Amino acid sequence: MVTNITNFGRSGLSDWLMQRISAVILLAYTLFMVGFFLLNPNLDYAAWSALFQCTLMRIFSLLALLSLAAHAWIGLWTVSTDYMKATGVRLVFQAVVALGLFAYVVWGVQVLWGA
Template sequence: MVTAAATFGRSGSHDFILLRASAIVMVLYSLFMAGFFLSTPDVTYQVWSGLFANIWMKVFTMLALSSVLIHGWIGIWQVSTDYVKASGLRAFIQLVFSVGLIAVWLTGLFVLWGV
């Protein structure tokens, strides 16, 4: 069996499960953040930094950022292999999106954990 090196998962069904799981995490994070903004009348720096001082919020945020990375990685691979027939252009598009996704994830890591 031939496996595609560009996919995040090991197979199509594995990618399917990763996409759904990452989407659920992103929805939960979005709902939490929307609830936070709706329930907090005045979001100041102290309130914001207090929220992210909690370890569970840092972990939840990294989980959400990891979900964005996984979802974006699989999504751009699927869309580009379906619609971009020129292999050089497809590789370039995948490279640009992959570097961007990794940059977002690393930025979140450095901001949250001060690495």
């Protein structure tokens, strides 16, 4: 029986579902940002800052950031287990990806919710 490390013992269905949900969230965020840029052609710092002062926008951005990290982790884990046959190389790659994603999430939280 094959176990899936990305979800700690659940079936691959939850990975598939998380990929789809995170993709929908990322699509919604992208469409919102594109719409915002199109509706504000003379965007300045004050308007940009006002957008991200809104708590709902910060939550939406955090949700998009977490979705990006989850989507990337599941996708890169799947690709690495499929194409990297050497266990040591695969583990190093997965560790670097996990560390990078963690750093980006922490940095994103600091940017969104920092002073």
